[in-house]
Amino acid sequence: MKLGCLNLVLFLISVHLLNYCWSENRQQQQVSALTVLEHTEENVGESKEEATVEDDLDPEDMEVFYPTNDWQVVKPGKVRNVRLNLETGKNEAKIPDGETGKTGLKYWKQGTRHGMVNLDSKSFTAEELKKALKLMKLESNTQTEEGHQEKLRETFRPIKELMADFEAMNVVMETDMEIINKLVSKFNSSGATLEDKVAALYDLEYYVHQVDNAQHLMSIGGLQLVIKALNATEPRIQEHAAFVLGSALSGNPKVQIEAIEAGALQKLLILLATDQSMAMKKKALFAFSSLLRHFPFAQQQFLKLGGLQILGQLFQAKGMESLRLRIMTLLYDMVMEKKLIQGTQDDSVPHQEKCRQYDELNLLPLMLEQDWCTMVPKLLTSSEHDTREKVLRTMNLMISSCRSEYQAIQGLSSLLDMLQSEYEGLAAEEQKEGETDGYFLGLLNSANDIIKQLK
Numbered sequence: 001m002k003l004g005c006l007n008l009v010l011f012l013i014s015v016h017l018l019n020y021c022w023s024e025n026r027q028q029q030q031v032s033a034l035t036v037l038e039h040t041e042e043n044v045g046e047s048k049e050e051a052t053v054e055d056d057l058d059p060e061d062m063e064v065f066y067p068t069n070d071w072q073v074v075k076p077g078k079v080r081n082v083r084l085n086l087e088t089g090k091n092e093a094k095i096p097d098g099e100t101g102k103t104g105l106k107y108w109k110q111g112t113r114h115g116m117v118n119l120d121s122k123s124f125t126a127e128e129l130k131k132a133l134k135l136m137k138l139e140s141n142t143q144t145e146e147g148h149q150e151k152l153r154e155t156f157r158p159i160k161e162l163m164a165d166f167e168a169m170n171v172v173m174e175t176d177m178e179i180i181n182k183l184v185s186k187f188n189s190s191g192a193t194l195e196d197k198v199a200a201l202y203d204l205e206y207y208v209h210q211v212d213n214a215q216h217l218m219s220i221g222g223l224q225l226v227i228k229a230l231n232a233t234e235p236r237i238q239e240h241a242a243f244v245l246g247s248a249l250s251g252n253p254k255v256q257i258e259a260i261e262a263g264a265l266q267k268l269l270i271l272l273a274t275d276q277s278m279a280m281k282k283k284a285l286f287a288f289s290s291l292l293r294h295f296p297f298a299q300q301q302f303l304k305l306g307g308l309q310i311l312g313q314l315f316q317a318k319g320m321e322s323l324r325l326r327i328m329t330l331l332y333d334m335v336m337e338k339k340l341i342q343g344t345q346d347d348s349v350p351h352q353e354k355c356r357q358y359d360e361l362n363l364l365p366l367m368l369e370q371d372w373c374t375m376v377p378k379l380l381t382s383s384e385h386d387t388r389e390k391v392l393r394t395m396n397l398m399i400s401s402c403r404s405e406y407q408a409i410q411g412l413s414s415l416l417d418m419l420q421s422e423y424e425g426l427a428a429e430e431q432k433e434g435e436t437d438g439y440f441l442g443l444l445n446s447a448n449d450i451i452k453q454l455k
């Protein structure tokens with residue numbers, strides 16, 4: 001295990017304090033997410049519905065930009081606190097200053113040294129130490145401004161020293177792995193109540209984002225338990241199991257392989273194909289996407305098992321409209337994945353093998369067969385730029401095969417003309433502000449491409 005500051009932080013004190021930290025942490029994230037949503041453009045139609053069904057902070061919702069303490073690249077129209085990064089020219093955003101540093105405690109890093117400072121006094125109380133721990137997690141990636149460095153250095157406390165303080169306080173340090181072991185046995189214990197089990201899954205989800213933690217979960221048999229729980233009789237267990245699985249699978253090939261061998265794909269397809277709550281569908285779709293992305297073998301199985309039909313039915317299901325964009329994005333990403341692999345020049349054996357696997361995948365032809373030519377453009381009526389952007393690029397991807405279907409869609413051509421003039425205006429404004437390669441210009445070009453090809 002790498003001993004980066006994040007990991008150190010995760011050596012948290014007893015499970016109780018730990019839980020306390022997380023929920024605080026999560027709450028904080030959620031609060032900021034809400035603030036941003038308030039400042040997002042009017043949510044109309046689909047997104048309004050999405051807002052009412054939104055339960056908690058799913059990673060798959062991250063597409064709806066959530067600010068962190070780091071500056072992140074964002075698209076226009078999403079966030080209030082936007083600054084221009086002169087190096088990249090991209091808009092970036094962060095949580096407004098002062099939302100985290102109120103206690104006077106600050107995380108500080110210079111070179112290899114990092115630790116906490118107490119801006120109010122030179123020492124820490126026990127309470128402040130606990131807070132410091134929380135802030136380390138929260139602020140570990142925040143760059144402290146140059147001007148403050150001198151002042152901070154005076155009150156600087158290295159992590160090592162802080163840890164010694166924790167020991168002096170007789171708090172028990174646990175590694176991530178130990179905590180995961182405990183959570184798994186709690187989940188697996190015959191005496192655990194439904195609430196205990198849900199809580200264990202909820203906590204596990206936090207840990208398995210880290211690649212080595214997810215692999216640890218796998219090595220102790222916990223992943224198999226989670227996959228089994230996908231068809232538990234209690235929906236809340238199923239839903240949380242899907243959430244843990246999705247997070248564990250994200251960008252983690254070893255876990256992806258194990259999961260597909262354990263039958264996760266079939267179980268997730270059943271959740272997607274049967275009558276389930278929106279919350280359940282969302283989590284299942286999240287796990288499903290994490291399983292398929294960058295894993296051609298799983299994509300092959302998905303096609304063999306009729307997964308594309310299931311996605312098509314879900315796409316058209318009443319009341320499930322807010323899942324449409326996610327479904328379309330997943331399909332687009334899979335088609336692009338293949339294109340990118342095939343477009344890469346590389347004679348190495350692994351690459352050739354990858355190419356061979358992707359060659360066997362015929363997602364796009366099946367999409368054309370299954371009427372996606374007429375399904376995708378339906379999403380273009382959205383008032384969200386981000387949605388339109390994704391629909392336009394997907395339409396562009398399919399246009400050589402879908403031209404006649406597009407032409408036959410009533411009102412599509414006038415909708416495209418409307419978008420064209422809207423984006424002409426926005427792109428012109430963008431240009432006035434000095435952006436030569438702006439977001440709206442990209443949207444305008446996308447719309448223009450389609451219009452040209454439909455003539």
Ligand SMILES: *[C@@H]1O[C@H](CO)[C@@H](O)[C@H](O)[C@H]1NC(C)=O
Binds near residue numbers: 184185188220221225
């Ligand atoms: C779960 O509990 C069962 C029965 O007590 C046991 O056989 C199994 O090894 C446990 N699994 C894990 C991963 O702890």
Ligand SMILES: *[C@@H]1O[C@H](CO)[C@@H](O)[C@H](O)[C@H]1NC(C)=O
Binds near residue numbers: 231232233263
């Ligand atoms: C879950 O699925 C497995 C096989 O996939 C089956 O043996 C088991 O009975 C199912 N459990 C429930 C509760 O339906």
